[in-house]
Amino acid sequence: MKNKNIFIPNLMIFLIILLFSTAAYSAPSLSLIYVIQQGDTLSEIAAEYEVDLNQLKTENNISNEASIRMGDELVIPQNNKENRETEKKGKKKLFTEYKAQKNKLTFAINTHYAARINPGQQAPDIDKIPEDKIIDYYVGPGDTLYDLARDFSTSIGTILALNDKENSFLRTGEKIRLPIHNLTSHQILNQRVSKQELDLLARAIYGESRGEPYVGQVAVAAVIINRVLSRQFPDTFAQVIYQSGQFSAVSDGQINLTPNQTAYRAAREALNGSDPTNGALYFYNPRTATRVSFFRGRRVITEIGDHVFVE
Missing domain, CATH: 1.10.10.2520 (Cell wall hydrolase SleB, domain 1)
Incomplete structure (x- = not known):
């Protein structure tokens, strides 16, 4: 009986640790996506967000600074105190939105949430995308707008605009419209x-x-x-x-x-x-x-x- 009495508290402690470990593991990751404004330069953006210019270029596969255009989206690396504070605020906002919409969506473990910073709030020009270059896509488990934008060589903003969405939540099985005008014929076949x-x-x-x-x-x-x-x-x-x-x-x-x-x-x-x-x-x-x-x-x-x- 004495061993049993010791076992139960130890089991409770283990379960509590496991619960908190799972909670930490399942927390969504967050990326900051900055929408380039007219007159922006990479060096100014790097300075504004206190990130290394070369790291910013590497993160976004940029070899020529002159190639950036207004409306393009940049992933801001999360590697300093200020950005970590922004990330915390973004996650807090994420969970607030999740609570408000929990009856409308499927929440995936390890969701990648993208907070989009767009000071000018200019909308992507989706009218130039031909209708035959847009496909219907059914969201799979673990799909995020962040990953889909990369897979389809487009931007999160373009996907949001094509689907009249105001946030980056996706439900498994949900049908969304995705552009394929930036893909090669081989990439289109694969998709x-x-x-x-x-x-x-x-x-x-x-x-x-x-x-x-x-x-x-x-x-x-x-x-x-x-x-x-x-x-x-x-x-x-x-x-x-x-x-x-x-x-x-x-x-x-x-x-x-x-x-x-x-x-x-x-x-x-x-x-x-x-x-x-x-x-x-x-x-x-x-x-x-x-x-x-x-x-x-x-x-x-x-x-x-x-x-x-x-x-």
């Missing part, structure tokens, strides 16, 4: 690929190249993606992969095998922009191919494993 298309791409990789080195599997995925983006081929994964006579995995039924995690990893890496073939549209194994004459006269770009990749 739009569905789970079914990812599964099909992984099956094609597995069926065509599961015995190849990993980089060779990424290369096969890149060829398929290059075809989807090329005007010479159909513009969907299903049409490219099932196009008659193009892939042996379709002809011999291996396209129906269950892919392993390596195939999925190769698919995601290629979708994210990796292309070991540097733009190849075809590949073949010289020892097993039955139509080698088709590839004569085409430029060989590289050889990876047993496959030759050509334009």
Whole structure:
């Protein structure tokens, strides 16, 4: 009984520590986003917020100070006392807004909240974004405006304006409009690929190249993606992969095998922009191919494993 009496208080202390640790862990992080005003310079902004100019440039991937424009958004690094005080105030405001809206949203652990500083309050010019360069996007778990702005090469202000939002709260499953006018065709494809298309791409990789080195599997995925983006081929994964006579995995039924995690990893890496073939549209194994004459006269770009990749 004596040991039991000691155990219970110790258990309570442990639970209290765990509770506070969890609370600290789940607190949202906060970034300050400064909207560049007319006449601003990076050195003046760095001085105003007491941050190192080079750190400010590095944080925002700026190599040329003359490239900044009015309305652009800068992430202000949080590394000094004044900014930490601002961060505390921002978090206090965040929790106040959360309490007021808790019945309307899903609050995610480790949410990244962006406080946007816009002295001039100029609205982003969204009228110049063509309607066919805006997509509907369904918010996933953990998505934040801060991350979406970076993923879609746009600004938080532009996303807020496109969706008539006054704050940066997002609900899982919520449909929002996102611009794709600043993305390359490859980036657009990556943002739009569905789970079914990812599964099909992984099956094609597995069926065509599961015995190849990993980089060779990424290369096969890149060829398929290059075809989807090329005007010479159909513009969907299903049409490219099932196009008659193009892939042996379709002809011999291996396209129906269950892919392993390596195939999925190769698919995601290629979708994210990796292309070991540097733009190849075809590949073949010289020892097993039955139509080698088709590839004569085409430029060989590289050889990876047993496959030759050509334009």
